[in-house]
Amino acid sequence: MAERIFLGVLLAVAIYFFWTQRLRNDLTAALVMLSLIAPWPHADGEWRGILTPQEGFSGFGSTAVIMVTAMFIFGGALVKTGAVEMLGARLLKTAANREWTLQTAILVISTFTSMFVNDTTVVLVLLPLILSVCRERKLSPSRYLMACAYGSLLGGQWTLIGTRSNILISDYFRQRTGAGLGFFDFTVVAAAIFVLGTVYFVTVGRKVLPSDAPSKDDGEKRDYLTEVEVQPGSGVIGKRLMDLGWSRRDDMEVVEVLRERVKLSRSDPLKAGDILVMRGGAKAMGELLKTRDFKLKEEVAIDPKALQRIDLVTIEVLLAPRSGYAGSTLEELQFNRAYGFTVLGVSRHGRTIRQRPMTTRLAFGDSILLLGQVDHLARLRRNSNLILLTEESFPAVGKRKALLMTLLLCTIIGLAVSNLVSPVISIPMAAFVTIVLGCIRIQDAYNAIDWSAVVTVAGMIPFGLALEKTELAVDIVKQLVGVLANFGPYAVMGAILLVAIGLTQLIENAAVAIIVAPLAYGLAEGVGINPKTLMVALAICVSAGFCTPFAHESTILVMGPGHYRFKHYLQIGTVLALITWALATFLTPLVWPFNHTPPQP
Numbered sequence: 001m002a003e004r005i006f007l008g009v010l011l012a013v014a015i016y017f018f019w020t021q022r023l024r025n026d027l028t029a030a031l032v033m034l035s036l037i038a039p040w041p042h043a044d045g046e047w048r049g050i051l052t053p054q055e056g057f058s059g060f061g062s063t064a065v066i067m068v069t070a071m072f073i074f075g076g077a078l079v080k081t082g083a084v085e086m087l088g089a090r091l092l093k094t095a096a097n098r099e100w101t102l103q104t105a106i107l108v109i110s111t112f113t114s115m116f117v118n119d120t121t122v123v124l125v126l127l128p129l130i131l132s133v134c135r136e137r138k139l140s141p142s143r144y145l146m147a148c149a150y151g152s153l154l155g156g157q158w159t160l161i162g163t164r165s166n167i168l169i170s171d172y173f174r175q176r177t178g179a180g181l182g183f184f185d186f187t188v189v190a191a192a193i194f195v196l197g198t199v200y201f202v203t204v205g206r207k208v209l210p211s212d213a214p215s216k217d218d219g220e221k222r223d224y225l226t227e228v229e230v231q232p233g234s235g236v237i238g239k240r241l242m243d244l245g246w247s248r249r250d251d252m253e254v255v256e257v258l259r260e261r262v263k264l265s266r267s268d269p270l271k272a273g274d275i276l277v278m279r280g281g282a283k284a285m286g287e288l289l290k291t292r293d294f295k296l297k298e299e300v301a302i303d304p305k306a307l308q309r310i311d312l313v314t315i316e317v318l319l320a321p322r323s324g325y326a327g328s329t330l331e332e333l334q335f336n337r338a339y340g341f342t343v344l345g346v347s348r349h350g351r352t353i354r355q356r357p358m359t360t361r362l363a364f365g366d367s368i369l370l371l372g373q374v375d376h377l378a379r380l381r382r383n384s385n386l387i388l389l390t391e392e393s394f395p396a397v398g399k400r401k402a403l404l405m406t407l408l409l410c411t412i413i414g415l416a417v418s419n420l421v422s423p424v425i426s427i428p429m430a431a432f433v434t435i436v437l438g439c440i441r442i443q444d445a446y447n448a449i450d451w452s453a454v455v456t457v458a459g460m461i462p463f464g465l466a467l468e469k470t471e472l473a474v475d476i477v478k479q480l481v482g483v484l485a486n487f488g489p490y491a492v493m494g495a496i497l498l499v500a501i502g503l504t505q506l507i508e509n510a511a512v513a514i515i516v517a518p519l520a521y522g523l524a525e526g527v528g529i530n531p532k533t534l535m536v537a538l539a540i541c542v543s544a545g546f547c548t549p550f551a552h553e554s555t556i557l558v559m560g561p562g563h564y565r566f567k568h569y570l571q572i573g574t575v576l577a578l579i580t581w582a583l584a585t586f587l588t589p590l591v592w593p594f595n596h597t598p599p600q601p
Contacts, residue, residue, distance in 0.1 A: 002042070003050050004472045010035055011463070011515070018507035021550065025508050026452040029459025033059070036462050050466050059461030063424050064171035068164045068457055069449055070431035075117035076448025077434035078409070079125050081401040092133050099143060100202045106130060106147040107154070107198050114155025115162050116409055118450065120553040122152045127557065142210045145562035147201065149554040150576065154197060156543040157190035157580075159183055160423050164457055165513040169539045172464065172517045173532070183413065183423055185536050188591050193540070193583050197576050205572040210563055226279075226345045226357070228294035232272040241266040252280035313377065315341070315370045316389040319362055323385040330368075331358040339380050341372035374441075401439050408433060457510050464514045476519060481526035489529045489594045493537060494585045496520050500541045501581050505551045509542045516542070529594040537588040544580040546573030 010032060017028040037056035039047040049056070059065060095105035106126070114122045126148050134141045156163030160170055160183045174180035230236060236244060241254055257264040258275040276294070319325055325333060330343050346360045347367040360366075367389070372380075381388060408430050415421040434440050440448065466472075484492045496519065503512045520538050524531035545551030549559045549569050558564065 003470045004475075006050070007463075007466060007470060007472055014463075014511070015503075015507055018511060024452065025511075026455035026459065029456040029511070031459075033057070033459040033462050036466050050470060051462055055465055055469075056462050058465070059458035062171060062458070062461055063174075064164075064167050064461065065454060065458045067161070067167045067171075067424060067427055069454055070428040071161045071164070071167070072118055072121075072449040072453075073431040073440065073445045074408075074427065074434060075121055076445060077431075077440035078113075078117055078405050079121060079448075080440045080444060081405050092129055093136075096133050096137050096139070099139075100206070102133070102139075103144060103147045103202050103206060104198060106144055107151040107194075107201065110148045110151030111155040111158070111194055114152040115158045119152035119156050119163055120450070120557070121448075122155070123148055123554045123557045127561065131561065140211055142562045142564070143206065145558040146209060146564065146568065146572065149552075149558045150197070150201065150546060150573075152554045153543055153545060153552060154190070154194050157193060157540045158187050160185075161427060162186075163509065163543050164453060165509045165542045166539045168457060168461070168510055168513045169517050169535055169542075172514075172521070173535050176521055176531070180422070180424070181532070181536065181539070185532075185592070186540055189536070189540055189584055189587050192587055193580050196579050196583065200575060200579065201572070205575065208568060208571045210565075210568065226277075228276050228278060230270055230272050230274045230276070230294060234270075234272065234294070236270050237272055238269050240269055252278065255279050313372065313374055313391055314344070315372070315377070315380070315391050317368050317370060317380075317386040318389055319364050319366045319368070320385055320387050321364060323362075323364060325362050325385045326364055327361055329359050329361055339372070339383070340376040341370040341380060344369040344371055401437075404437065405434070405439055408439075453510070456508060460511050460514045464518055467515075467518050476522075478526065480519070480523055484523075484527070489527060489589070490585060492523060492527050492529070493534055493589075494581070496523055496534065497537055497541045497581055497585055500538055501544050501577055504542045504545045505547045505577070509545060509552065512542045513539070530592060533589055533592045533594055536592055537584040540584045540588075541580060544577045546576040546580075548573070 014028055014032050017023045017031075018025060023031070033056055036051045037049040037053050039049050041047055091105050091109055092102065095101040110122055110126055113126075117125075127145070130144050130148060131141055133139070134144065156166070160166050160181060166181070166186065170181040241257060254266075255277040257266070257268070257270070258277070259271065259273070264274070330336075330346075336342060343357045345368075346357045346362070347369070348363065348365065357368075362368075368386075370380075377391075380386070412423070412426050412430050415423075415426045431445075435442055435445050480492075480495075484495055496516065500512055500516045500520075503516065516538060517535070520534045521531045524534045545555065547570055549555045549564065549566060551569075555569060555573075
């Protein structure tokens with residue numbers, strides 16, 4: 001009895017810390033794990049914990065943690081190769097003519113990507129793309145960023161690797177039956193939720209969104225001057241500068257157009273070999289490099305093969321006080337050859353210098369925008385003449401590795417559909433292959449892993465084991481069965497799913513999965529229905545953290561840039577959560593009938 005009281009108190013403390021965030025999620029999970037193995041006196045006089053040390057630390061060796069870690073690496077490779085950005089940027093710009101079409105496009109892209117890439121990573125990747133489109137089209141980000149956050153959560157409902165809670169529930173189901181949930185077992189119900197949720201968002205929900213001023217990039221304080229040359233076969237040949245949408249962007253300006261050193265009018269059609277003198281900030285210059293319509297002039301030319309690398313970074317550096325570079329040009333210093341970085345532009349005290357970057361005589365306070373490989377950073381950091389200001393990764397331009405990642409993704413899906421190889425094996429193998437083939441560097445693979453999420457999962461897994469070992473879960477289930485059994489299977493499932501949806505608005509969805517999965521499985525057995533029906537529906541519902549900004553990292557990330565308040569999440573998200581609950585309750589049994597018996601181990 002004492003152990004059960006201890007577990008109840010421990011759960012209440014964990015929920016408090018998950019809710020208030022007074023402790024990080026990973027620290028809270030570690031506290032739970034250590035509390036379960038910490039020895040304390042029992043009635044028989046023996047000092048022991050609820051779990052043995054082997055049981056307490058078993059989460060770190062579980063298949064669920066291995067799959068979650070591999071999922072982060074594989075998703076990181078999809079991002080690093082530019083596969084996500086290449087698809088997203090094109091579709092967003094194509095759909096930006098109307099508000100509802102752009103909102104729909106954002107929902108589609110974020111949902112589709114989140115089926116295979118960690119949901120938080122999806123928001124981090126798409127956030128600058130959406131802000132860029134808003135700047136270019138003079139749109140309010142407040143009207144679109146919420147769609148990105150909700151899309152990332154909806155995408156997690158579709159596949160086994162969509163979110164870590166799916167993996168945890170599948171792993172628990174595997175322990176009980178010998179077979180985990182399938183890669184696409186959730187997809188039919190999740191697709192229905194996505195369709196109805198999207199229709200609601202773009203017809204009714206978006207009316208609640210705030211309408212703030214169009215996006216302005218306040219961080220772009222330094223402008224750089226760069227010369228680019230129109231390439232043969234470019235899509236801009238024959239078009240006038242005034243006809244090109246990007247020429248009217250707020251963060252990028254075409255200063256002048258030259259043809260054989262003669263200045264052209266903005267109404268003259270462009271030809272191959274024309275020189276465009278561009279002015280813009282670091283992000284704008286980075287975007288400019290990704291187009292195949294132009295190449296940088298000879299003095300700052302970059303090998304096209306270099307742009308296909310996955311380890312490029314853009315760096316902003318400041319000329320240090322008493323720098324030996326003052327009074328010299330970068331051409332005289334042979335800077336490119338010495339450090340392996342290409343000079344994209346020079347800015348002086350926030351003002352654009354109207355000279356070629358390599359021939360500008362440097363002065364203290366000048367900012368220099370550079371592009372190069374991560375491997376060369378250490379040598380640049382040792383240069384006492386320069387102070388590094390900012391560093392930003394530069395996704396690859398080439399399609400080869402992006403296509404390779406797409407092929408790997410299709411392979412994982414194919415193996416899952418055919419049941420030739422279990423996702424428990426195929427996903428870690430795919431993550432390893434991405435490293436071997438150079439789609440992601442080993443250091444970037446480690447950086448791609450959200451170690452906080454891994455520790456949270458591994459630390460909370462023993463709590464589910466403790467619920468079973470003390471038979472507390474069994475007693476709770478008996479009470480629930482006694483109350484709900486007479487109301488039929490739909491009432492049973494609706495009740496447990498409502499509990500899951502309520503909890504996931506308050507605490508980490510992985511923690512909800514670990515706490516509720518044993519109850520849901522035991523409840524299904526207690527009333528004599530197919531446990532898989534409840535487990536699939538449960539996995540879908542614990543991803544429905546729409547109602548509060550702190551329900552998930554994705555909703556927190558867009559709160560500041562979107563200028564959202566708590567009421568916006570509550571007004572829009574509550575309906576989305578109810579849609580999820582209703583469809584999961586009534587549609588899942590049509591896909592996975594109540595009367596089907598799962599295999600036994």
